[in-house]
Every structure is written in structure tokens, then in C-alpha cells.
Amino acid sequence: MINIGILDWILLIFALFIIYVNLIYLKKSQSITLIIFECICYALGFARGYNFEVSDLVVTILVFDFLVLWTNQQRPVTFPPGPSPLPIIGNILHLGNGKHTVDVFRSLRKKYGDIFSLSLGPYWVVVVNGKDCLKEIFVKNGEFTSDRPPLYVMNLFQNKGIVSSNGTNWKAQRSFTISKLRQFGFGKRSFESSIIEELKPFLNWIQSYNGQPFALDSILNASTVNSLMQIVVGKRFEYNDENIFDKQIDYFKSEVEEHKKSFDQDNIRDFIDVYLKEMQIQDQNTHTIFKEDQLTCIVNDLISAGTETTATTIRWAIVLLLNNINVQNKMRKEIDVAVGPGRVPTLADRHNMPYSEAVILESLRFGNIGPLSFPHLVTEDFIYKDLYVIPKGSVVIPCLDSVAFDETWFPESNVFKPERFIDEEGKLCNQDKIATFSLGRRVCPGEALARMELFLYLTSMVHRFEFLPVEGEDPPSLEGTKSLANNPLPFKFRAIPREL
């Protein structure tokens, strides 16, 4: 009978924990080799007549596993540089020093250059900075860097929809969705009238405050996503429904069910119908990827990705215009000349309003709403500019923040200066310098729609109202939340209706 003391139990539990960590961190083949190696050692020991105590066994497990873990976490010389990782916890402490991740990445870039690596959990994470480096990794080597990592969030949807899917399924669902939405006018001029229809009740809602302080709350989200809702689901969100964005996925599931009941292939009403029709066509194909759960995820992806993003950029623009009244006045003057009284601005006015366009570009840059974009996964080893090997299985982060606040491209990047997008002849320039919509194969498919909406919403708002801070208060803070999404801090302001 083996006599196990309290210390043995503690060691045993610790060893089991280390084995568990090894199973997570190491490749399956590495873990199995390690376990077989340890078993052989003990077998040889027993065969030679050693009388192992429990603590001997446990301590050897600990030493072996620890060593393997530690060597595995050492940065190979061919990797991009970065801070030295500690065993098991890797570089987690570098992120947890109380600063925002974006600030940590800014200082690591200063120290290690445009491309650096970190060991985080079971992954090597490569952070990519600067427009040139981003292009090299996500455009030139896009065939190796366009998957999503199998993180928990992504696993929730198990390769379904667009945002969280990979490989051939992602390609097929993304291109099918974009091409079919275009047939409904998505991102095209013909879509303008439905955005303007949505704008009217929104402007009236602002007017109803009659110059009193108010916040741009979820009504803005509902308004900006409603034109997309019309072509995707065939319905709008009602402004008075406070919980419209709760339980979204259940709502879309029930919408798909409703559409199935009333489906008529000779009367295609919206994107859900288009997809249901494709499912019918592919019905006999056993390998079809057009399935109901995919459809629900695509609808959820489109509406989620299209809601918060455009609305947050509008909030940022208002924060910036409240802090820069001279810019607001200059923009309003341009709109008054180009549009005049009696009508709302339209896309046809765009070429007469370069300053307003510049204000929008600068708001996209300064607002920096997705500073770290979404993570990508490397699917094959590849060589970066003959300098580093980026290994298969690494997570790559497109650090879009590094473009928005790049001092060489945008001098005085912490200052809101729409003039940086206007050339000497007064024309719009430098549009391609921003990377707010990311780049490469995963580039945001909603960019054209978002830009149309930003133009129509912001110019109509500035045309119809004068925006002022709450009386006796400072303008809202220019500090954002700087988390994975950079939102402005909650704020109230006044919209004084103009006599037009």
C-alpha cells in the first residue's frame, strides 16, 4: 500500500495542472511524445529496481513538463522580435500593466519596430503595424493570413456566417452575400433614397428635443441599420422598441422561420428569400453549404457589423465637431452653398463638398473605432521580407491604430485637422491613407454603404442643426474607451434647429 502524504497530494494536483496546461499549449503530437517519454523513463527505472516514491514520480513529471513548456515558449530566432515570455504565462504581464492594449502596442512598436510578436496563452501573436507592413502581410501574403483563429468567440458560431467562418465556406458565403446584396442596391447610388427615408424620422427625433440636451442613443443605431435591415430582412427596427438589439440571433432565427412559411419563389422580397431560393436550388446537392443555420449567422453578422460601427463613427464626428466649432461652421457654410435651403444633401452634392468629406475622413481616422480590427490566423508558414518566418498557427493582429496615428503620414496626429485631406486646389486627397475598414481579403464589405450613410447623415445633421455642448459644460471628452472597440465616452449635447 503506497503511503500518500499531504505534500504528495499537493504535488500530484500541481502535476495534473501542468499536464493539463501542456495539453492546451502543446501540439497533440508533442504532448503524446512527452507522455510516452515519461512512461518509458519510469518503466526503465522500475526494471532497474528503483523504488519510486509518489513524490519522485510527481517531481519528474513537473520537471519534464515544465522544461518542455518553457522551451516551447522561447521565441525562435526566425520570429519577429518582442519581449521575453515567462513560462506558462508568456507575455500576459506585458498587457496587464494597467495601460490600454492600444497604448501597450504603441510602446512595443517604438521598441521592436513595425512587426513584433508576443506569446499569449497557447498562441504566438504577431502584431502588424504601419500601412506598408499591413499591406505586405494582409494583401501580398493574403492567401496565408485570411482565416480567423479558433478562439472561443469564433467557436460559438462554428465556421458559420462571414465574420467567424474560414476557408471555402467563408469565401463562398461572403461572395454570394455581397453579390446578392448588390442586386438589391447595397452600397450603390440606387440605395440612397432608402437611407434618406430613414433619415427623416431621425432628424425629426433630434428636432423634438428643441435645443435641450440629449444623447445619441440606440435610436441612432436603429436608424443607421434600418436601410440594411430592409434589404436583408425586409423589415425595419421600430424606434420605440428599447430591446431591439437584445437576443438578436433569436430574432433572426424567427425571421427566417417566418420567411420560410410565406416564401414564394416568384416574389423574392429580400436577402433571406434569395438565400432560401438558393437552398431550394441546391436541395439535391448533399455537399451544399447553403443551409439555414448559415443564413441566420450571415444575417446576424451583417446587422451586427453594420449597426454599431456606422453609429459610433457618427458619435465620434459629433464629439469632434463639438470640440471644433470652427470646423463645424466651415462645414455648414459649404453645405449651405452646395445644397441651399429646402432640401437635404444628396450623394450628387458630394463632389461640391470636399470639406465635408474631409471632416468624415478625419472622423474615421481620429475615431479609430476598431483599433485592432479582428484577429486573423496564419494557415501556412511564410517569409516576411526575407527577415522573419511567420509560422502556421500564429494569430496576426492588424493594428489599424498604427495607421490612424502614424506621425509620418498624419503629422500632429492627435489634432483633429480635416485640412489634411484637402490639397492646394481645394480638392479631396489622401483618401487611401486611412485603413479604418482594414485591408486584404477580409476588408470590410460594408465600406461603400458606411461611407454613403456617413455622408448623408452627417451633412443633413449639420445642415439642419447647430451643435453645442450642454450649457455651462465643457465639450465631451476626446478620450475614447480604447478597448477592442474605441467608443466615445457617453455624452449629451444640444442641437439648435436652424431656420432653413
Ligand code: HEM
Ligand atoms: C464606419 C463603419 C465601419 C467600419 C469602420 C468597419 C470596419 C470593419 C473592420 C475593421 C473589419 C475587420 C476586417 C478584418 O478582419 O481585417 C470589418 C469587417 C466586416 N464588416 Fe465592417 N465596418 C463598418 C461598417 C460595416 C457595415 C455597414 C457593414 C454591413 C454590411 C459591415 C460588415 C462587415 C462584415 C460582414 C465584416 C466581416 C468580413 C469578413 O470577415 O470577411 N461593416 N469591418
